[in-house]
Amino acid sequence: MKRNRNFSLLLFVVFLGILFITFSVISVEARKYRVKKSKPHKHQNDRNGNGNRNSPGPAPAPLPHYPTRSTIFDVMSFGAKGDGVSDDSKAIIAAWKAACKVSGATIEIPSNFQFFLKPITLQGPCMPNLVLQIDGTLLAPPNVGSWPKSSLFQWINFKWVQNFTIKGTGIVDGQGYSWWKYSSIYFLQKNSKHIPDMKPTALRFYSSYDVTVRDIKITNSPQCHLKFDSSRGIKVDNITISSPESSPNTDGIHLQNTQDVEIHNSNFGCGDDCVSIQTGCSNVHIHHINCGPGHGISIGGLGKDKTVACVSNIIVEDISIQNSLTGVRIKTWQGGIGSVKNVSFLNVQVSDVKIPIMIDQFYCDKKFCKNQTGAVGIRGVKYDRIIGTYSVQPIHLVCSNEIPCTDVDLIDIQLKPSPGYRGFHQALCWNTYGKSQAPLLPSSIDYCLGKNGDPVKRIEKSHEHVC
Template identity: 55%
Template sequence: MVGFRFNKFIFLIIIVLLFWCSHMETCKAGRVGKHWRHSPNTAFASLYKKKGIKQGPYHHNGKSGKWPHKPHSPKPQPPVPPPPALSPPPQLVPPPAIVPPPPASPPSAAPPALSPPSCTPIESPPNISPPPKKGENALGSTVYDVVDFGAKGDGTSDDTKAFVAAWAAACKVEASVINVPADYVFLVGPISFSGPYCQHNIVFQLDGKIVAPTRPSAWGSGLLQWLEFTKLVGITIKGSGIIDGNGAAWWQYSPLEDDQSRLIIPINGTLEQNHPPPQWISSSLGSKMPSIKPTALRFYGSFNVTVTGITIQNSPQCHLKFDNCMGVAVYNFSVSSPGDSPNTDGIHLQNSKEVLIRSSNIGCGDDCVSIQTGCTNIYVHNIKCGPGHGISIGGLGKDNTKACVSNVTVRDVILQNTMNGVRIKTWQGGLGSVQGVQFSNIQVSEVQLPIVIDQYYCDKRSCKNQTTAVALSGINYENISGTYTVKPMHFACSDILPCTDVTLTDIQLKPQQERYHMYDPYCWQTFGKLLTPTVPPVECLLVGKPLSSRILGDEDSC
């Protein structure tokens, strides 16, 4: 009896040992699945070895070079089954619920919520940029379209407020773009697009048409400009659009100021025959426009200004003006107004420096390019001028003021049917100086006076003689050719302060032989030299320096 109990006790011990061993294998398999879901490699093993960390169940037998299991295998090593003869009773088999998951579940077995399909990036086709987002252009700049701010663009509705709102938004964003779209006509009243707190490098993209109102009430008692950009850095106006000043509503009340009848004498003492009178249009409601005429587009106190591609037409007065600006570029630009539209300068510069004007076509009723006091380092080339009064420096020194202009180059210019070619004009009584001026490669066709220096400039029938003048020196004319209708050149310098260092090289000017008498070259108190023979011969130029002239004082220095 005692032996039977002993044998039964031994049998139970064996059953417990087998059950314990089976449970230990299952636990080891669970630890493998928990700690080695990714395939192990020697780098991980060496990392553990360097850190002195115990390497877990794979080295429990001291044989670090062998792996008892392959954790990267998709099927785990099954537990060791007990011998058939010693199988435990069915009631001792552990329930399936406690069996751990397979030890090496692949990553795809993870729940779908951990990798939703919407997070998968979508690749764009190679070399194809995604389309610009709404409110951005292809370069990523923020775009503010005036239509989005309420502009109608029908040519009759007042769109001024929409332009003001678009500017207010663009002003806050660097390198933003105000878009004036094509195929619209925007009626816009006087606006000042002003800084100085606006961000830099704003672009005004003009592809549509902007027209000025012809209602006198829109202008109050009179304004000096219609569209104005002030105190900005890096401002650009570009596009294929048009700015139309509706100037005919103003011109009928404006006298012609640049009167050169004293220099131009027709054969019969009258104006040209067969010249059609200007076709004026009335302002809205038949009312008279203010006496002060606005410039169409003005820039004031700005740096790095660019105007390109656009056309300005029919301005009441100047078309494009730069005042107190530095770093100006104008190119591929057009001005279009009738030749008899009064005082409608194409491009007007004043107190501006580092200016480049090139590759443009200008037709107007006054100077194609007008360079006023305070200008230096001005470069004008590849310009077609006509109709108009030519390219002028001045008038300078009006009302006994001081004027300073220096380092001006005008070259590769075509002038056709203009009053003057290249001209310097100063008022009597002025102070200051003009120096360092180069006119070269100038082609004239049917120009009344191709070369002019006039220190007795007067926009009235008579002006008072005065004893001071703006000093002129270092004026060079080179390679100027073509046809004239009145006089090839007119040099009228001051008695008190004659012109000095005037040079002529390769001058070839021939008469057109039309309605006017042909006059010989005229010189008065002009000192300089001929570097080559001229056509026609210039015999009036004085050689050397003036024997006596007014001594320049501090008030004359620039």
């Protein structure tokens, strides 16, 4: 009996042991399950993108880092040497092509270096707000014979550029000395095959829009220093243009078929016109500039070889001209057609200028030119506050026999002879009609102009329709 009781007790203990072990295993598995359940699955998201709607999810992964693309293109990084001898043309072109693709890019011509360039074309269109920063010196080929015959029109040509700026503290040097020497020889030996009859412009813009040129110096161009052709929206600010007075045909700025132009705060001293305004120009404003020596501010020559010439809406004001052939001038060839109208020359200070005020409709750049009928009509020209000294003649207004100049106003003209003067005190007006208003000096200005008359206006207006 006692043995049976002990056996039963043993079975009970065994049963309790089995039961305890089973409960322990179940409890451990239950805890594992609860821990695993509480960790959000990588594919399980609530409406806010979190694994658990009641608690914040893990911090977002950082965005990938991409290096910022540089907008500075130093020509030295493209192989330029900057020693004034090596040809850096290819390096400049390479830098241009790379920068052209980047909005707001700057091409750097670093200071303290000289970059020798053969004739090049820098072509657009490019991304907007491209800048050419010239702080060093650009040098053109110095010898006439080293220029390719196909590149005699310009040295550095900008074509189809928009929203573009040239600026800096540097120099663009056309090294035109040999060209000027050859020009003198050319007039003596016109049949020479070794002397080109064309000379290059230093900087030329063709078919370009919204262009700014500021702060730089352009010097010694073989011919024009800065030319804008078939362009619009041009601003020139605080530049200096210079070449020897003996350099022939070296205009400072040359405008042709170009509209909406502002030129201001600049200095010009060169062998020809400080600013030359040619056919197809309108809405041009020139102000606060210093000009001389040279040929002053010129509109023309227009209508050569019986061509059409159209110029309108020109304002030249607040300028100083000294030691020049002319001050403010309009010049046309005989036989041309078209018109020059709405031109104002205001507040011009002249000093030792040979002829301060000029209209010449018999312009000729040779010893002899054949007389022709017809002319580019000139109407609506105002000269207001032209003050200073002259060395040959105060006023020379000579208009076509066939097409008179009309609506020409002379207001507040005060011109005195320069010291040592030996010339003509009388103002000369030929077939020029308009009005004069005191003060007027010399007094001959007061009766220089004829009065406007209806028959004269009808003749002049009949030749404007081509514009």
